Amino acid sequence: MTDLDQRIVHTLRERAEGAVDTDRLMAGAVNRGRARVRRRRATAGAALSVVALLGVGVAVGSVHLGGSEQDGVVPADQAAGVVVRAVPPRADGVPGAAARPDLVGADAGVLHFGFAPSGPRYLNWSVQDGVERAELDVGGRTITLELAASADALHRSAQGVTGMVPESLRNGAFDGSVTRDEGLNGVPIWLRRWQPVPGVYARASVLAKEQRDLFDVAAALRLNEAYQCGGPLRLSALPAGARITGCEVSTERLPTEVTVVLTVARTTVPGLQVELGYAAVTESRTKGNWTIDGIPAYRQPQGGYLELLGFPKAHLTANFGSPYQGFTEADAAAVLGAAQVAEHLDQPATW
Incomplete structure (x- = not known):
C-alpha cells in the first residue's frame, strides 16, 4: 500500500461515523501523496520534459540558474503563471x-548547505538517514x-534522479569524475561524485x-551557512x-501548495510524525472536538491522531498510532501546542 493509499484509508476510518471530510482528504492525503510521489517520480517527469523539448527541436543550451533570493518570484511557463522561489x-x-563536516546529516532538523543567490530553485529538500538532499x-x-x-551514507541512498542509476555506477570513488548512464528514451543520466571540502561527500x-548542469550546481553550492530544514514549521518542544x-x-508547487513532514523519535523506530500541509484550493477544518492549550483541536475517536486547528487553508497534524511507536497522546498534544508555524505559508520570506 502506498503512502497516499494509507492516508486515504486513515482518513476514511477516522470519519467512518459520519460524512467523509473531503477537505481533509484533499489537503492531507493528496498533498502528502503528491509530495512523496513527486520526489519518487521526479526523474520520470524530467525525462518526459526533456524528451518533449528535444522532440520539438528545442536545444538544451547553457543554463541561467535564476534570480536572487530577494527576487521572490521567477518566470515560469505561461500556463502555470509564476513560481515562488523557496x-x-x-x-x-x-x-x-x-x-563542521561531521554535522552533515547528523541533525535532521538542519541543512548544512545552501546556494548562491543566483543558484538553482529548490523543488524539495530533506534530511534522512544521514543524508542531506535537495531536488533542484x-x-x-x-x-x-x-x-x-561519509561515503557509506551516500552508498546506501538512492533517491530522485540518482535512484535511476545502477548501484554499480552510484557507488564509485568521490574523485570528481562524471559517470554516464543510458537514461530514458535516449536521454542520458549524468552522475558526479566529489568532495567539495574535506570530510563532506557530495553526489x-x-x-x-549534457552534463554541464552538474557543474553549474556545484559552482553555486555554498557550505558556509546552515538552514532550518522544517521551512515554515518549527517544533520548539x-x-x-x-x-x-x-x-x-516540498515547495515545488508554491505558492499554491507546500508540505512539511517531520519525524520525531527516541530510537530508530519512527515514533511521531508531524505534518503541515497547505493547499490554496482547500479549506481548513473549522470544527473541533478537543482543545490543546486552549486552542481548538480535533481528536480522532479511534486514537493515534490529533489536529491543531486555526491555520487558514492548512492542516497541522500529529500521527502517533500504528506504525508509529513510543509516544502518547499527551506527547503529541505537547508537540503540536508548542509548534511554530509561519504566518504566510505561501510566502517563504516570512518563514
Whole structure:
C-alpha cells in the first residue's frame, strides 16, 4: 500500500461515523501523496520534459540558474503563471558543512548547505538517514544533490534522479569524475561524485542531454551557512529524550501548495510524525472536538491522531498510532501546542 493509499484509508476510518471530510482528504492525503510521489517520480517527469523539448527541436543550451533570493518570484511557463522561489530559513549560530563536516546529516532538523543567490530553485529538500538532499530545478531539468559525512551514507541512498542509476555506477570513488548512464528514451543520466571540502561527500545527478548542469550546481553550492530544514514549521518542544530524525519539505508547487513532514523519535523506530500541509484550493477544518492549550483541536475517536486547528487553508497534524511507536497522546498534544508555524505559508520570506 502506498503512502497516499494509507492516508486515504486513515482518513476514511477516522470519519467512518459520519460524512467523509473531503477537505481533509484533499489537503492531507493528496498533498502528502503528491509530495512523496513527486520526489519518487521526479526523474520520470524530467525525462518526459526533456524528451518533449528535444522532440520539438528545442536545444538544451547553457543554463541561467535564476534570480536572487530577494527576487521572490521567477518566470515560469505561461500556463502555470509564476513560481515562488523557496529558500530554507537560516539556522543562526549553526556552522555550515565547511566548518563542521561531521554535522552533515547528523541533525535532521538542519541543512548544512545552501546556494548562491543566483543558484538553482529548490523543488524539495530533506534530511534522512544521514543524508542531506535537495531536488533542484535548473532550466526545467531536475537535479538531485546529496551530501553526507561519509561515503557509506551516500552508498546506501538512492533517491530522485540518482535512484535511476545502477548501484554499480552510484557507488564509485568521490574523485570528481562524471559517470554516464543510458537514461530514458535516449536521454542520458549524468552522475558526479566529489568532495567539495574535506570530510563532506557530495553526489549530483541529472537527466539531460549534457552534463554541464552538474557543474553549474556545484559552482553555486555554498557550505558556509546552515538552514532550518522544517521551512515554515518549527517544533520548539519535543518529548524527553526525543529528537527530529527525519525531515521532508516540498515547495515545488508554491505558492499554491507546500508540505512539511517531520519525524520525531527516541530510537530508530519512527515514533511521531508531524505534518503541515497547505493547499490554496482547500479549506481548513473549522470544527473541533478537543482543545490543546486552549486552542481548538480535533481528536480522532479511534486514537493515534490529533489536529491543531486555526491555520487558514492548512492542516497541522500529529500521527502517533500504528506504525508509529513510543509516544502518547499527551506527547503529541505537547508537540503540536508548542509548534511554530509561519504566518504566510505561501510566502517563504516570512518563514
